[in-house]
Amino acid sequence: MNQSLKVIINKELKRVFTDKRLILTLFVLPAVSLALIYSIIGYIAVEFMQDVKTHESTYVISNAPAAFVEIVDQIEDKAIRVEFIDNAAIEDYKTEIIEGTLDMFVAFDPSFVDKVTDYESGEMPTIMTYYNYGEDYSEEAYQYFVNRLLPVLEYDVLSSRFGNMDYLEVYNLIDGSEIEEVVNKEKATGKMISSILPMIISIFLFAGAMSVVMESVAGEKERGTMATLLVTPVKREFIAMGKMISLSIISTLTALSSLVGIAGTLGLLMLILPKDSGAGLGSLLTIKYTGAHVLQLMIFMLCLVGIYVGVIILLSAIAKTVKEAGTYITPVYMVVMVLSFMNMYSFNVEPLWKYAIPVYGQIIGIKEIFMYQMDWAKVGLSTLSGVVLIAILVAIIAKLFNSEKIIFTE
Amino acid sequence: MIEVKNLVKSYKLSKKKMQKAKTKEKIVVAVNGVSFVAKPGEIFGLLGPNGAGKTTTLRCVSTLLKPTGGEISVMGKDVESDSEGVRKHIAFLTNELKLDKHFTPDYTVDFFARLYNMDRESINKRKEELFEYFGITNYRQKKIGELSTGMMQKLSIVVSLIHDPDVVIFDEPTNGLDIVTAKKVTEYLRELRNQGKVVVISTHIMDLAEKLCDRIAIMLDGEIKIHGTLQQILEETGEKDLEEAFFKVYKDLNPEM
Numbered sequence: 123m124n125q126s127l128k129v130i131i132n133k134e135l136k137r138v139f140t141d142k143r144l145i146l147t148l149f150v151l152p153a154v155s156l157a158l159i160y161s162i163i164g165y166i167a168v169e170f171m172q173d174v175k176t177h178e179s180t181y182v183i184s185n186a187p188a189a190f191v192e193i194v195d196q197i198e199d200k201a202i203r204v205e206f207i208d209n210a211a212i213e214d215y216k217t218e219i220i221e222g223t224l225d226m227f228v229a230f231d232p233s234f235v236d237k238v239t240d241y242e243s244g245e246m247p248t249i250m251t252y253y254n255y256g257e258d259y260s261e262e263a264y265q266y267f268v269n270r271l272l273p274v275l276e277y278d279v280l281s282s283r284f285g286n287m288d289y290l291e292v293y294n295l296i297d298g299s300e301i302e303e304v305v306n307k308e309k310a311t312g313k314m315i316s317s318i319l320p321m322i323i324s325i326f327l328f329a330g331a332m333s334v335v336m337e338s339v340a341g342e343k344e345r346g347t348m349a350t351l352l353v354t355p356v357k358r359e360f361i362a363m364g365k366m367i368s369l370s371i372i373s374t375l376t377a378l379s380s381l382v383g384i385a386g387t388l389g390l391l392m393l394i395l396p397k398d399s400g401a402g403l404g405s406l407l408t409i410k411y412t413g414a415h416v417l418q419l420m421i422f423m424l425c426l427v428g429i430y431v432g433v434i435i436l437l438s439a440i441a442k443t444v445k446e447a448g449t450y451i452t453p454v455y456m457v458v459m460v461l462s463f464m465n466m467y468s469f470n471v472e473p474l475w476k477y478a479i480p481v482y483g484q485i486i487g488i489k490e491i492f493m494y495q496m497d498w499a500k501v502g503l504s505t506l507s508g509v510v511l512i513a514i515l516v517a518i519i520a521k522l523f524n525s526e527k528i529i530f531t532e
Numbered sequence: 533m534i535e536v537k538n539l540v541k542s543y544k545l546s547k548k549k550m551q552k553a554k555t556k557e558k559i560v561v562a563v564n565g566v567s568f569v570a571k572p573g574e575i576f577g578l579l580g581p582n583g584a585g586k587t588t589t590l591r592c593v594s595t596l597l598k599p600t601g602g603e604i605s606v607m608g609k610d611v612e613s614d615s616e617g618v619r620k621h622i623a624f625l626t627n628e629l630k631l632d633k634h635f636t637p638d639y640t641v642d643f644f645a646r647l648y649n650m651d652r653e654s655i656n657k658r659k660e661e662l663f664e665y666f667g668i669t670n671y672r673q674k675k676i677g678e679l680s681t682g683m684m685q686k687l688s689i690v691v692s693l694i695h696d697p698d699v700v701i702f703d704e705p706t707n708g709l710d711i712v713t714a715k716k717v718t719e720y721l722r723e724l725r726n727q728g729k730v731v732v733i734s735t736h737i738m739d740l741a742e743k744l745c746d747r748i749a750i751m752l753d754g755e756i757k758i759h760g761t762l763q764q765i766l767e768e769t770g771e772k773d774l775e776e777a778f779f780k781v782y783k784d785l786n787p788e789m
Contacts, residue, residue: 133643
């Protein structure tokens with residue numbers, strides 16, 4: 123490696139790794155804060171969902187038929203409190219529902235049983251429901267009533283109407299996927315993380331690069347230290363490449379710190395959440411990737427970080443201050459976010475040419491690695507496009523570093 | 533040796549800059565037809581008020597600005613076609629060039645020396661020599677951010693001279709320095725001259741130019757109006773000292789003054 127290039131890379135790395143404040147903010151805080159924040163959010167969300175599920179739903183039910191009263195009496199899977207009243211009116215319970223002291227009011231048709239019995243007359247009985255869908259407890263009470271209690275009543279009515287419930291069965295639906303092994307189990311397992319991780323990796327890489335590069339390029343310009351470097355006989359290409367390489371290393375480590383934070387979140391949630399909480403985190407432990415997958419992932423990440431760092435260096439070099447650089451880079455960040463989100467819900471195999479699109483190609487590449495459908499042709503094409511773009515960016519940055527407008531801010 | 537022939541440097545102004553400068557001209561000529569030669573073993577001074585074009589001229593000589601017209605060669609190398617070659621031979625120092633406050637003087641000097649491809653032995657020898665001369669030895673392991681302004685400026689001088697350049701270009705060398713440091717710097721410039729280096733400075737301080745420079749060029753409005761030794765300038769203007777000579781030239785151009 124060229125001596126000047128090595129010296130510049132060493133200096134950039136030393137700048138970060140000998141500054142306790144930078145080490146803390148770039149590598150420690152992202153991991154710790156993400157792990158803590160997401161764990162707390164996850165814990166609160168699961169706790170909240172469980173609280174709603176375990177809450178004792180309160181109902182006032184008017185003119186309930188005897189069969190329904192019996193059904194309610196036999197309920198064991200949920201704590202509910204029901205008050206059965208004849209000819210009650212909603213007007214008397216409105217305030218209680220709004221205030222949340224009552225979850226739901228139900229009014230059965232006073233002639234419910236007669237109309238059900240005389241069903242051939244065509245006159246259907248009504249069941250009026252009243253609940254406050256702005257309240258989670260009330261919403262849960264409604265869902266339980268409609269999806270758990272009423273189907274039992276309906277089953278009873280239909281059984282007595284037709285004599286045998288089997289008459290209502292029209293066909294047997296059998297899922298033979300497992301028996302005949304037509305399921306791509308690896309892909310199915312990887313789907314969960316492939317929808318989220320490529321997006322997270324791409325965004326974290328950009329965010330990590332943004333904080334470091336702006337400071338290293340626009341910050342150096344602003345403080346006048348860039349001009350001191352440009353007075354030396356070092357080739358501009360080496361300055362550009364030195365910055366690119368060192369800042370890519372730092373940005374990758376910053377992004378990895380964030381990813382460690384996310385992994386820490388999963389670990390913490392598995393520790394603190396009850397095992398039956400249904401968060402489904404345990405399935406992630408069954409995922410197994412090979413060394414080739416890791417290598418492919420590293421290649422894509424390096425391409426992405428190289429492109430991101432290059433673009434940010436370029437914009438930071440044009441800007442006179444870190445603040446100005448921020449205004450140029452924010453729209454690019456938005457574009458990266460859109461490109462990253464675009465892939466979240468597409469699980470089909472993408473055509474080969476799409477891998478030649480820089481950034482987009484690398485993001486779908488990462489996605490396909492997680493779904494076990496990546497091959498080396500795609501990796502090669504995507505890497506080639508990434509390397510070509512990075513080379514173009516280096517050439518433009520080197521040219522910019524020769525420009526007098528870039529050397530002096532005034 | 534530095535040879536500047538008919539140097540022209542003009543800038544295109546943005547609308548914002550036109551408004552700031554309160555002008556309708558889209559092009560501003562900062563330097564117009566400047567020619568001079570600075571030889572080894574002499575201190576050549578560009579003397580003039582702010583905005584005269586001194587700094588622009590020195591930046592062009594130092595390859596940081598591209599001349600719009602004319603030719604500049606430094607130690608026989610053309611500033612445009614061999615800018616890297618020129619930069620190997622020069623030390624350029626201006627107030628605008630700063631050092632990263634996070635690093636120590638020791639590391640900073642090493643860093644720049646290695647960019648000039650110096651070997652470890654030469655770096656250490658030269659560094660000790662310069663640190664000793666400028667009184668930095670006891671502060672070499674402190675962070676630059678913790679140094680006084682004067683010490684930082686002395687360190688900037690050390691950084692610019694670490695590769696023992698043939699040509700030393702200092703833009704306003706004593707600007708912002710306390711009198712002790714300023715004296716140290718001017719003495720060192722004399723020492724460099726005695727070593728046979730080409731030394732070029734820009735200044736607006738008459739006294740400094742008079743005492744330090746072997747030859748002086750008075751710049752006004754982007755042009756050299758008069759140049760020569762102090763004696764030649766005084767004879768040509770018929771004045772007793774450099775200040776009087778400067779104002780005579782200035783009044784000739786600005787009769788309303």
